[in-house]
Amino acid sequence: MINIEEVFETTNMISHDNLDVRTVTMGISLFDCISDNLDVTCERIEAKLRRCAGNLASTADQIAAEFGIPIINKRISITPISLIGASCCKKPEDYVRICVLLDRTAKDLGISFLGGFSAIVSKGITPSDRLLMEALPEALAKTDVICASVNVGSTKTGINMDAVKMMGEIIKKAAYETRDNDCMGCAKLVVLCNAPDDNPFMAGAFLGVTQPDVVINVGVSGPGVVKAALDKCHGKDFQVLCDTIKKTAFKITRVGQMVAQEAAKRLGVQFGIIDLSLAPTPAIGDSVADIIEAMGIEKCGAPGTTAALALLNDQVKKGGVMASSYVGGLSGAFIPVSEDAGMIAAAECGCLTIEKLEAMTCVCSVGLDMIAIPGTTSAATISGIIADEAAIGMINQKTTAVRILPVEGKGVGDSIELGGLLGRAPIMPVNNYSCEEFISRGGSIPAPIHSFKN
Amino acid sequence: MDKTVISVIGKDTTGIIARISTYAYHHNVNILDIAQTIRMGIFNMMMIVDTNNMDISYEEFASQMKAMSDEIGVEIRCQKEEIFNMMHRI
Numbered sequence: 001m002i003n004i005e006e007v008f009e010t011t012n013m014i015s016h017d018n019l020d021v022r023t024v025t026m027g028i029s030l031f032d033c034i035s036d037n038l039d040v041t042c043e044r045i046e047a048k049l050r051r052c053a054g055n056l057a058s059t060a061d062q063i064a065a066e067f068g069i070p071i072i073n074k075r076i077s078i079t080p081i082s083l084i085g086a087s088c089c090k091k092p093e094d095y096v097r098i099c100v101l102l103d104r105t106a107k108d109l110g111i112s113f114l115g116g117f118s119a120i121v122s123k124g125i126t127p128s129d130r131l132l133m134e135a136l137p138e139a140l141a142k143t144d145v146i147c148a149s150v151n152v153g154s155t156k157t158g159i160n161m162d163a164v165k166m167m168g169e170i171i172k173k174a175a176y177e178t179r180d181n182d183c184m185g186c187a188k189l190v191v192l193c194n195a196p197d198d199n200p201f202m203a204g205a206f207l208g209v210t211q212p213d214v215v216i217n218v219g220v221s222g223p224g225v226v227k228a229a230l231d232k233c234h235g236k237d238f239q240v241l242c243d244t245i246k247k248t249a250f251k252i253t254r255v256g257q258m259v260a261q262e263a264a265k266r267l268g269v270q271f272g273i274i275d276l277s278l279a280p281t282p283a284i285g286d287s288v289a290d291i292i293e294a295m296g297i298e299k300c301g302a303p304g305t306t307a308a309l310a311l312l313n314d315q316v317k318k319g320g321v322m323a324s325s326y327v328g329g330l331s332g333a334f335i336p337v338s339e340d341a342g343m344i345a346a347a348e349c350g351c352l353t354i355e356k357l358e359a360m361t362c363v364c365s366v367g368l369d370m371i372a373i374p375g376t377t378s379a380a381t382i383s384g385i386i387a388d389e390a391a392i393g394m395i396n397q398k399t400t401a402v403r404i405l406p407v408e409g410k411g412v413g414d415s416i417e418l419g420g421l422l423g424r425a426p427i428m429p430v431n432n433y434s435c436e437e438f439i440s441r442g443g444s445i446p447a448p449i450h451s452f453k454n
Numbered sequence: 455m456d457k458t459v460i461s462v463i464g465k466d467t468t469g470i471i472a473r474i475s476t477y478a479y480h481h482n483v484n485i486l487d488i489a490q491t492i493r494m495g496i497f498n499m500m501m502i503v504d505t506n507n508m509d510i511s512y513e514e515f516a517s518q519m520k521a522m523s524d525e526i527g528v529e530i531r532c533q534k535e536e537i538f539n540m541m542h543r544i
Contacts, residue, residue, distance in 0.1 A: 001486075001487055001502065002459065002502065002535060002538040002539065002542065003489070004489040004490075004491060004498065004500045006538055006541075006542040007459055007461050007500045007538055008461065008463070008498055008500070009542075010533075010537065010538055010541055010542075011461050011463070011531055011533075015529070065513065065516060066512060066516075066533075066534050067533055067534050067536070067537045068531050068532065068533035068537065069533075069537060251541045251542070254540040254541050255537060255540060255541055257540065258536055258537060258540040
């Protein structure tokens, strides 16, 4: 039987170290909503979301109350909308209409975010993909809880540089359309390479074509718990450090596994995956940067940071895989600058730069995330940043992403308040030497040699 | 068996266990195990109870415990046992 030490270890993790289940995400396939009439498609989408996710929020709240574990977000991921609207959407405004419908329905259902206003254009852009991409700035400005993503490359296909170029311009437009709202549109838009089909985390969540009709995916969290465990390991060697992270990751993931199984059972749908992630929040003590600093780095971004993050990411996976039968999604440590109090502090004092963050994305999930840059940054430079990240993902067979906010009217030294889990972002300096000619070449970067594995 | 763990943490005061166990008794909740310790002056208590034959809903039981927690000035949590088994047992 369980003993008192174990009980208080668990309750302490929840009440003092911010242990929570970050998200219970219901994946819903919308293939059965396709029609050649926009009205009919919209009706079918709304009906299916209500039918499948009507009880999602209440069920998650019930599980949270019974097990005493906070479940922060209840989310939905859907089939990439550019596939669903291909025959009924004739102009970008048609996609905006679908986005507004999704937003209204998600809010009615008590959903915190809905992801999947997405296009997968790794090898080429279909007319439908193009319409959705063109609709993005307006769609994101007119909605609150819809997350959009565009997958511009993969190890198997290479990088679609036409899409990379377009996304630089679209991010600029999205920032402009939401200039009175701290460029919120860009906080809900991510550009990915090697996007996974089963990601429960925003803004990159969508339900890929390989997935079942309805599925529950769960994202765990817990940087505060790892930090608290590491605080007891100062001066110990790497073996102790690694063991401590592994054991803690195991415990965190087991809670996620339990919540996922319970939610799937109660909602009568298939359990998909657990995403083993350390997802920070702006709350003090819930920071991935703090973990890196607890390992012995004075400030996140200092030399040694990439190695510390690589170790952390790997040990989280090693501890986590044993705790769950099905692991997927992004699985790793997240480094979103605005959502992590330690990252914000490191960026503000100049220790953490975009170049260092880029190096860090080579060894963790996911990419340059929630980074505010000056509004004067050119679209080509943003495309260059996207291309660099996509190249890291393509060559290293991992997911990478860019969620970047070129903040209109602000420069280095300013910051923006996004609020809630999105936090506060200091404007970070960008290398402004031009990459215009490179980005404007047209076409795509071919798949790397190691993709030919057959 | 549907087991729930009631954990209490806070300043030691008279009657904490008495009040929880009386409430449990009135609602047909059987106490299976109980352990307590004082750590750095803070009272820690854990009670494992069988809620199978409880005559009220789990939500009501938990909210009553929450009310009691506010009244006594200690932190009382009710959590189904599975969360501890999942976390601490392979």
